[in-house]
Amino acid sequence: KLINDSMGFEVGDRILREVANRLAGSIQAPQWLARLEGDEFVVVVPDAPGHQVTQLARRLINVIARPYQHQQAELHLTASAGITTHIANVPEPLELIREADLASAQAKQSGRNTWREYANELASDVNTRLSLRTDLQKALVNDHFSMHYQPLINGFTGRITSAEALLRWPHSDRGYISPSVFVPIAEESGLIVPLSQWVLHAVCRDKAALNRKIMADFPFIINISPLYFQHPRFVEELTHALATHNLSPQDIQIEITEGVLLERVDHTISKLSTLRELGFSVSVDDFGTGYSSLSYLKDLPVDKIKIDSSFVRQIAGDRKSAAISKAIISLAHHLGLKVVAEGVETEAQYWFLKRHFCDEFQGHLFARAMPMEQLETRLRE
Ligand code: C2E
Ligand code: CA
Ligand code: CA
Incomplete structure (x- = not known):
C-alpha cells in the first residue's frame, strides 16, 4: 500500500x-x-x-x-x-x-x-488444555490480559461509529493465544465468570477514560459469553459496573451469540427485554451459523445482527453466500433491525454489501483490532 x-x-x-x-x-x-x-x-x-x-x-x-x-x-x-x-x-x-x-x-x-x-493443536491436546486452565487462573489473578478495540464503520457516512472490545492474552511461554482458543477453555472450567467480570470492568474503565478526553457518542461493544449471560447476577453486575465508572447504558452495547438461545428461551427473551428497557443496545453475533431457525428473530428483542464473516468472505466468489447475505439484510430491515457485516476484507465485499444497504462494516479493510491509544489517535483524525 x-x-x-x-x-x-x-x-x-x-x-x-x-x-x-x-x-x-x-x-x-x-x-x-x-x-x-x-x-x-x-x-x-x-x-x-x-x-x-x-x-x-x-x-x-x-x-x-x-x-x-x-x-x-x-x-x-x-x-x-x-x-x-x-x-x-x-x-x-x-x-x-x-x-x-x-x-x-x-x-x-x-x-x-x-x-x-x-493455536489449533493447543486446543486439542488434553494436557495443554489443563495447563492453559491453570495459566488462565494465574493470568486473572495477575491481571495479565488486555483489551483491543476494532472500529465499526457507518455505511453511509464512512465514519467510525463504535468499537468492539476483543480480549487479548499474551501468554509468557506460548506467545499470544487467540480468544477462540482460551474463551472455550474458560467456559468449560467456570473461569468465564471472573474473566467476563474482568472484561466488563476493563472496558468500562477504558470507556470512562475516553469520555473524559473525547466527548463523543461512541459506544464500546462487549461480547458476552452465553454462560455469563445466563448467570443470575449478570444484569446486576453490568449495571453496577456502569455505575462504578459513571457510565450510562448508551456507552456500552452487548453482543450475544445464538448460543444463548440453546436453553431456556423464555428466560433469555425476558432478560433481553430487561436489558433493552434499561437502554442497552443488543446485537446477535455470528448470525446464520448457529442452530436456531430464522423464525426466532421476530420474537427476539434485539437491535442489530451481525452477518457472520464466513458468508462475507465468500460473497464475491459464491452466489449462494451472496444470496444469503442479501436475504439476511433484507429480512433484518423488514424486522426493523440494523445489520453489521463482519470480516470485510476486500473492496468487492464492501461494495456488494453497501449496494444491498448493509448499515455498518467491520473488518481488516477498514481497521484491525488495536490498543486503546491507537483507537484514540484514529478517533482524532
Ligand atoms: P467475534 O466476536 O466474531 O470477533 C470477531 C473476530 O474476527 C475477532 O477475532 C477479530 O479480530 C476478527 N476479525 C475482525 N475483522 C476481521 C477480518 O477482516 N478478517 C479476519 N480474518 N478476521 C477479522 P479475535 O479477536 O481473535 O476473537 C475471536 C473470538 O473470541 C471472537 O469472535 C469472540 O467470539 C471471542 N472473544 C473475543 N473477545 C472476547 C471477550 O471479551 N469475551 C468473550 N466472551 N468472547 C470474546
Ligand atoms: Ca463479536
Ligand atoms: Ca462474529
Whole structure:
C-alpha cells in the first residue's frame, strides 16, 4: 500500500509479481502457491513434519525481505507468516485459510518478519488444555490480559461509529493465544465468570477514560459469553459496573451469540427485554451459523445482527453466500433491525454489501483490532 501510495500502482504491482516469483522459486512440488487478494499468498505443504513447515516459513520470509530494485533505489518489504497444521480431520480450505490468516495477524502484531502458528493443536491436546486452565487462573489473578478495540464503520457516512472490545492474552511461554482458543477453555472450567467480570470492568474503565478526553457518542461493544449471560447476577453486575465508572447504558452495547438461545428461551427473551428497557443496545453475533431457525428473530428483542464473516468472505466468489447475505439484510430491515457485516476484507465485499444497504462494516479493510491509544489517535483524525 505504501508503495502504491508513494510510487504508483504499477510499481506496487510489479514488485508484488516479483514477490510471487521469488516465492514460486523457493518451493517445490508437491508444495504449491496461490495468490489471495492483495498482498496475501497461500502456500500449501502436504505431508510434511511441523518443523519443516516452520523452516520453510522462515526461508520465505527471508526471501521476501531481500531488497527490490526500482530505478536507482532499493526497496525493502517485510513479511508476516501464519501457519496452521492438521494431522487428521483437515477442515475446509477456507477454514484453513482463516486459521493461517489469524496466525499471520498475530505475527504482524509481534513486529513483522516473523511467523506464528495457529493455536489449533493447543486446543486439542488434553494436557495443554489443563495447563492453559491453570495459566488462565494465574493470568486473572495477575491481571495479565488486555483489551483491543476494532472500529465499526457507518455505511453511509464512512465514519467510525463504535468499537468492539476483543480480549487479548499474551501468554509468557506460548506467545499470544487467540480468544477462540482460551474463551472455550474458560467456559468449560467456570473461569468465564471472573474473566467476563474482568472484561466488563476493563472496558468500562477504558470507556470512562475516553469520555473524559473525547466527548463523543461512541459506544464500546462487549461480547458476552452465553454462560455469563445466563448467570443470575449478570444484569446486576453490568449495571453496577456502569455505575462504578459513571457510565450510562448508551456507552456500552452487548453482543450475544445464538448460543444463548440453546436453553431456556423464555428466560433469555425476558432478560433481553430487561436489558433493552434499561437502554442497552443488543446485537446477535455470528448470525446464520448457529442452530436456531430464522423464525426466532421476530420474537427476539434485539437491535442489530451481525452477518457472520464466513458468508462475507465468500460473497464475491459464491452466489449462494451472496444470496444469503442479501436475504439476511433484507429480512433484518423488514424486522426493523440494523445489520453489521463482519470480516470485510476486500473492496468487492464492501461494495456488494453497501449496494444491498448493509448499515455498518467491520473488518481488516477498514481497521484491525488495536490498543486503546491507537483507537484514540484514529478517533482524532
Ligand atoms: P467475534 O466476536 O466474531 O470477533 C470477531 C473476530 O474476527 C475477532 O477475532 C477479530 O479480530 C476478527 N476479525 C475482525 N475483522 C476481521 C477480518 O477482516 N478478517 C479476519 N480474518 N478476521 C477479522 P479475535 O479477536 O481473535 O476473537 C475471536 C473470538 O473470541 C471472537 O469472535 C469472540 O467470539 C471471542 N472473544 C473475543 N473477545 C472476547 C471477550 O471479551 N469475551 C468473550 N466472551 N468472547 C470474546
Ligand atoms: Ca463479536
Ligand atoms: Ca462474529
